[in-house]
Amino acid sequence: MKLAILGSGFISRFYADSLVAQRRKDTIVSVYSRSEVNAKKFAEDYHVPHYTTSIKECVEHKDVDAVIIGLSNDLHLESILACAAAGKHVLCTKPLGRNAEEAWQMLQAVEKANVVGGYLEDLCYTPKFLKSLASIKSGAIGEVIWAKSRETHPGPHSDWFWDKAKSGGGAMVDLGCHCIEISRNFIGKNIRPVEVMCWADTRVHPIDAEDNAIGLVKYENGAIGQFEVSWSFRGGMDLRDEVMGTEGTIWLNNFLRTGFEMFTSGKGGDYIAEKAESNTGWLFPVGDEVNELGYNHMFTDMFDAIDKKREPAETFYDGYIVNAIIDAAYTSAKTKKWEPVQIKDWRGKFEAKANKQYTDFDENFYLIKEEVLPSGEKKIIIKNKKTGSIEIR
Numbered sequence: 231m232k233l234a235i236l237g238s239g240f241i242s243r244f245y246a247d248s249l250v251a252q253r254r255k256d257t258i259v260s261v262y263s264r265s266e267v268n269a270k271k272f273a274e275d276y277h278v279p280h281y282t283t284s285i286k287e288c289v290e291h292k293d294v295d296a297v298i299i300g301l302s303n304d305l306h307l308e309s310i311l312a313c314a315a316a317g318k319h320v321l322c323t324k325p326l327g328r329n330a331e332e333a334w335q336m337l338q339a340v341e342k343a344n345v346v347g348g349y350l351e352d353l354c355y356t357p358k359f360l361k362s363l364a365s366i367k368s369g370a371i372g373e374v375i376w377a378k379s380r381e382t383h384p385g386p387h388s389d390w391f392w393d394k395a396k397s398g399g400g401a402m403v404d405l406g407c408h409c410i411e412i413s414r415n416f417i418g419k420n421i422r423p424v425e426v427m428c429w430a431d432t433r434v435h436p437i438d439a440e441d442n443a444i445g446l447v448k449y450e451n452g453a454i455g456q457f458e459v460s461w462s463f464r465g466g467m468d469l470r471d472e473v474m475g476t477e478g479t480i481w482l483n484n485f486l487r488t489g490f491e492m493f494t495s496g497k498g499g500d501y502i503a504e505k506a507e508s509n510t511g512w513l514f515p516v517g518d519e520v521n522e523l524g525y526n527h528m529f530t531d532m533f534d535a536i537d538k539k540r541e542p543a544e545t546f547y548d549g550y551i552v553n554a555i556i557d558a559a560y561t562s563a564k565t566k567k568w569e570p571v572q573i574k575d576w577r578g579k580f581e582a583k584a585n586k587q588y589t590d591f592d593e594n595f596y597l598i599k600e601e602v603l604p605s606g607e608k609k610i611i612i613k614n615k616k617t618g619s620i621e622i623r
């Protein structure tokens with residue numbers, strides 16, 4: 231695959247690290263940055279033969295098969311429209327739009343142009359996530375009834391994130407998009423998200439957008455997706471997920487405690503991990519950030535999808551649904567009520583029901599709970615199927 235990258239900032243460099251460091255057959259052939267100095271530096275660092283300060287020139291470059299977008303949120307729509315017009319496959323970073331209306335226009339554009347629209351939701355490609363999802367799909371934890379995802383850190387690294395007009399919002403649109411899509415995968419992407427209840431507030435920074443938020447997303451089958459996001463969390467970047475199923479549980483700690491702990495007096499290297507706030511004392515480095523954040527698996531899926539003319543695991547449609555959920559969350563934060571998720575074109579299941587299967591104790595009773603107490607006594611709690619009375623055996 232011959233690739234163009236729009237942007238030369240933080241995420242574009244992460245993407246390039248994944249593409250170049252792993253000796254892929256895929257190569258970056260053109261890079262765009264509004265700053266010629268940055269475009270040239272990026273091109274030198276990653277051995278890219280062509281650089282430009284024109285989005286159009288980069289996208290239309292004759293060798294380019296697919297375009298990767300790593301620009302600020304306000305530039306996603308314009309860039310995607312340019313890719314669709316040029317008939318190029320397009321892979322866009324998260325969040326897809328600043329709101330669902332923008333994401334909808336992007337989805338329409340790629341579908342009309344018949345090009346692949348891949349949603350670069352890396353946290354749905356981490357090795358731990360992929361293994362968890364496979365276990366859930368094989369039935370290892372039964373039916374998922376609650377999936378919680380948390381992303382909190384001390385706040386982003388560039389001016390535009392903090393400007394609501396450019397970013398579309400605060401921690402919720404920036405970090406909530408990851409959490410929502412993680413929970414959505416665990417609960418089942420074909421289950422319709424129906425309504426959202428959200429608290430959001432600006433607690434610490436002098437900005438218009440929220441720097442802290444918690445939300446509940448209710449799915450049609452009764453499952454709950456919970457997101458917790460913050461731009462004021464101190465101590466690094468906390469990425470954790472918890473999934474509760476009828477037959478089991480999954481806990482994931484993706485970043486702050488990966489099993490790698492190090493103490494240093496401060497001599498030596500500076501960089502520890504994304505958003506780490508300290509480089510002395512006890513530290514929690516991440517072995518291979520590019521891999522542990524999912525970038526390698528994500529690009530493999532995206533390029534395979536383009537080659538094989540199939541959909542990637544994360545598509546523009548997913549990005550649109552995530553934006554629709556976030557829009558409902560913003561409305562709920564204002565009204566303090568459950569707010570419906572407005573979806574123009576639902577492509578999943580209709581009327582998904584909870585899969586309630588009670589365990590029989592015998593033909594007359596359901597088993598509610600069985601437990602051995604410290605005394606060794608075994609308690610069995612049962613419910614009479616006819617009368618509804620609860621009894622103990």
Ligand SMILES: NC(=O)c1ccc[n+]([C@@H]2O[C@H](COP(=O)([O-])OP(=O)(O)OC[C@H]3O[C@@H](n4cnc5c(N)ncnc54)[C@H](O)[C@@H]3O)[C@@H](O)[C@H]2O)c1
Pocket residue numbers: 236237238239240241242263264265300301302303305323324325350351352387388389390404
């Ligand atoms: N895990 C992830 O998937 C992840 C992580 C970080 C950022 N992101 C996303 O990547 C995108 C970029 O974020 P970043 O962290 O790289 O930010 P950044 O500020 O480091 O880079 C932004 C890029 O956009 C360019 N840009 C900004 N304003 C511009 C303008 N007006 N005209 C032309 N170019 C402009 C900058 O020059 C730079 O190349 C955002 O959508 C962000 O949400 C995704």
